[in-house]
Amino acid sequence: MTSVEIGMLGLVGLLTLIMLRMPVGVVMILVGGVGYSIIAGITPAQSVLANYPFQHASSYSLSVIPLFVLMGQLAVQSGISRDLFAATYAWIGSFRGGLASATVASSAGFAALSGSSVASAATMGSVALPEMDRYKYDTALATGTVAAGGTLGILIPPSTGFILYALLTEESIGQLFMAGVIPGIMLALLFILVIWVQTKYRPELGPPGPKSNWRWKWVSLLRASPMLLIVTLVIGGIYAGAFTPNEAAGIGAFLTLIAALLKRTMGWRDFMITILETVKISGMVLFVVIGAYLFNPFLGLTRIPGELGIFLGSLDIPPMVIFLCVLASLIVLGTFLEGLAILVMAIPIVFPIIVGLGYDPIWFGVMVVVTLEMGLISPPLGVIVFVVRGVATSVLKRDVPLATVFKGILPFWLAMFVLMMLLLIFPELVLYLPNQMYN
Numbered sequence: 342m343t344s345v346e347i348g349m350l351g352l353v354g355l356l357t358l359i360m361l362r363m364p365v366g367v368v369m370i371l372v373g374g375v376g377y378s379i380i381a382g383i384t385p386a387q388s389v390l391a392n393y394p395f396q397h398a399s400s401y402s403l404s405v406i407p408l409f410v411l412m413g414q415l416a417v418q419s420g421i422s423r424d425l426f427a428a429t430y431a432w433i434g435s436f437r438g439g440l441a442s443a444t445v446a447s448s449a450g451f452a453a454l455s456g457s458s459v460a461s462a463a464t465m466g467s468v469a470l471p472e473m474d475r476y477k478y479d480t481a482l483a484t485g486t487v488a489a490g491g492t493l494g495i496l497i498p499p500s501t502g503f504i505l506y507a508l509l510t511e512e513s514i515g516q517l518f519m520a521g522v523i524p525g526i527m528l529a530l531l532f533i534l535v536i537w538v539q540t541k542y543r544p545e546l547g548p549p550g551p552k553s554n555w556r557w558k559w560v561s562l563l564r565a566s567p568m569l570l571i572v573t574l575v576i577g578g579i580y581a582g583a584f585t586p587n588e589a590a591g592i593g594a595f596l597t598l599i600a601a602l603l604k605r606t607m608g609w610r611d612f613m614i615t616i617l618e619t620v621k622i623s624g625m626v627l628f629v630v631i632g633a634y635l636f637n638p639f640l641g642l643t644r645i646p647g648e649l650g651i652f653l654g655s656l657d658i659p660p661m662v663i664f665l666c667v668l669a670s671l672i673v674l675g676t677f678l679e680g681l682a683i684l685v686m687a688i689p690i691v692f693p694i695i696v697g698l699g700y701d702p703i704w705f706g707v708m709v710v711v712t713l714e715m716g717l718i719s720p721p722l723g724v725i726v727f728v729v730r731g732v733a734t735s736v737l738k739r740d741v742p743l744a745t746v747f748k749g750i751l752p753f754w755l756a757m758f759v760l761m762m763l764l765l766i767f768p769e770l771v772l773y774l775p776n777q778m779y780n
Contacts, residue, residue, distance in 0.1 A: 344380050348643025351376040355636075355686060365682045366625075369632030376639040389638055394631050401587065403630065405514065407623035408590035409499040412571075412597045414618045416451065417464050418611040419601030421568050425450045426468045428565035431553040438540030438547035440476060441486040442533045444469040448490030449529040450568065452497040458680075458717055460622075462491025462725045466732035472550070474737050479546040482539060484741060485749020488729040489532050492714040492757075495680065497525035498576060499590065501626055502710045505681060508630060509637075509688045512702050514586040515579045519774040520707050522576065524764060528711075531756040539752060567600040580778060626681070633685035640689050653694060660698040667691050668712055668761070675716015680724070683713060707771045708764060715757050718750045726750065 351372050358368040370390075378386035416422050429443035429450075436442070448465045452458075466487040473483040495502040498518035507514040540547040553561075575593040578584050584592065601607045607615075653663055674683050688709070695705050717725045726746050733741040764770055 344643045345645060345648055347376060347379055348640065348645040351639065351643070352645075352686075359682050359686075364628070365685065366628035366632035369629075369636040369685060373632070373636035373639040377642065380639070380642045390635065393635050393638070398627060398631055402508065402514070403627060405499070405504055405587045405590045406501065406626050406630075407619060408587070408594045409501075409504075410622050410626075411594045411615070411619045412499075412590070413451075413460050414615040414622075415594070415597045415601045415607075416568065417460065418615045419597075419604050419607040421565075421597070421600060421604070422447070422451050422464050423468055424561070424564045425568055426465065428561040430472070430550070431558045431561040434550040435552040437544055437549050438482075438536040440469065440473045440478060440550050441482060441536045441540075441547050444473070444486050445490045445493075445529055445532045445536070448487075449493050449497055449525065450565075450572070452494040452500075452525070458491050458494035458714070458725055459728055461494035462487055462728050463732055465490055466729050467736055470733055470736050473547075476548055476550050478548070479749075480733075480737075480741060481745050481749035482536070482546045483749070484729050484733050484746040485751075485753055486532070486536065487732075488718050488723075488725045488746060488750055489753035489756075490529075491725045491729070492717050493525060493529060495714055495717070496521050496528060496707075496710055498522060498579075499586070499593075500710065502680060502684065502713055503706065505626070505630065505633075505684050506688060506706045506709065509633060509684065510692050510702060510706070512706065513775075516703050516775040516778060517706050518576070518586060519580055519778055520703050520771045521710065522774055523770050524707055524711065524760060527763070527770070528714075528757065528760050531760060532753055535752045535756050567603075568597075571596045571600065580774065582778065629681050629685055633689075636685070637689050645690060649690065649694060660700075663698060664695065664700060667695065668708060671709060671712040672715055672719070675713060676719045676721065676723075680713040680717055683716065684709070701768065701772060703775055704764075704768050704771045708761065711757060711761050711764065715754060715761075718754060720747055723747070723750075 355368055355372045358372070359365060374386055374390050377389060426443065426447040429446040430440065432443075433439045433446070434443050444465055447469070448461050451464060452461050469487060470483055474480075494500070498521050500518070500521060503517040503521060504514055506512070507517050536547065571593055574596070575589045578592070579586055579589050671683060671687060674687065692702070692705075696702055717723065720726075726743065730741055730743055730746050733746070
């Protein structure tokens with residue numbers, strides 16, 4: 342049996358075990374270790390399994406993950422995320438569909454602190470869904486808005502998706518963060534446009550909320566200002582080259598802790614929950630990263646990426662067709678696999694091919710993250726859909742069918758597709774800010 346055939350069997354085994362809901366990190370370590378042993382022998386495999394986990398887990402670049410996760414957890418437990426929703430609610434909640442639009446705007450702001458789509462959806466869902474239900478919003482629109490807004494967590498920096506992509510491809514985390522700013526803002530605006538169109542032609546879907554007086558508008562904005570200042574400092578500092586993404590994460594986490602302490606809304610129990618959640622989420626992500634680092638040597642021995650690149654290069658097919666096929670494959674994978682699993686499984690294979698075709702790796706990273714966003718809300722898995730459905734059932738005190746959430750998601754999924762086409766036609770929307778960092 343050739344190394345390529347062993348590699349194909351390994352990929353089939355990897356996909357099968359992930360579909361059986363085994364943890365991604367465990368599957369990659371298992372398949373990578375067994376496959377490496379078969380091709381290179383037991384002794385070399387033992388050396389890789391013994392040395393790689395510590396070698397990569399102790400990498401300074403990985404410290405950015407727990408620090409940004411800590412920022413998000415501090416924002417949740419201290420109520421900073423609620424302040425952001427209150428501010429957007431006060432300014433635009435009185436318009437038709439305003440509560441839904443406020444949810445999208447709040448999700449975009451919270452994404453800039455948490456970097457997690459699941460955390461954004463769960464947090465904003467618990468805050469926004471009761472308010473939208475109170476003003477008789479259509480359940481499909483309400484849950485669809487929360488689920489779509491949650492996906493912004495993987496696109497607007499800081500993003501665990503960008504961090505993992507950077508680690509797998511050895512690209513710049515800072516450049517990827519900057520590349521996600523304009524597409525993230527565009528997607529948030531497209532979501533708000535979707536809400537406006539739906540409520541314009543069917544006003545009963547999103548009745549206007551109560552009007553806030555000017556005093557409350559400015560008070561709510563003042564309360565949300567610490568978070569806005571932290572986000573501006575973190576992202577602006579990276580863009581200006583004042584500090585690295587790791588330094589930005591440390592500064593952001595420290596300032597968020599100070600803001601949380603000054604609010605005096607986070608007790609000792611809340612602080613312990615923050616630490617435990619940070620450890621749990623960071624451990625999960627880092628375990629996936631270690632699994633990827635153990636799987637990649639096996640993939641390299643199989644020569645699958647190189648052989649696939651040679652095969653595609655021999656075909657008389659335009660590079661753009663190959664690129665679109667790769668994106669389509671990632672969207673299909675996203676309908677039944679979790680986003681991080683797709684990244685660690687697909688990027689080592691397709692990245693050399695895409696770069697070999699002459700496409701910019703930073704631009705490709707953003708396109709990949711947008712496809713992962715689409716997968717997060719696509720049936721039958723749609724991880725965020727299940728999260729929102731659980732939150733909605735809990736806070737609304739009634740069963741919310743999955744079909745209702747998926748119905749509400751469809752217009753937002755189409756907005757993501759529109760964004761992808763715009764980024765495909767105008768790559769400069771992605772590359773402008775990263776290019777400016779080095780000019």
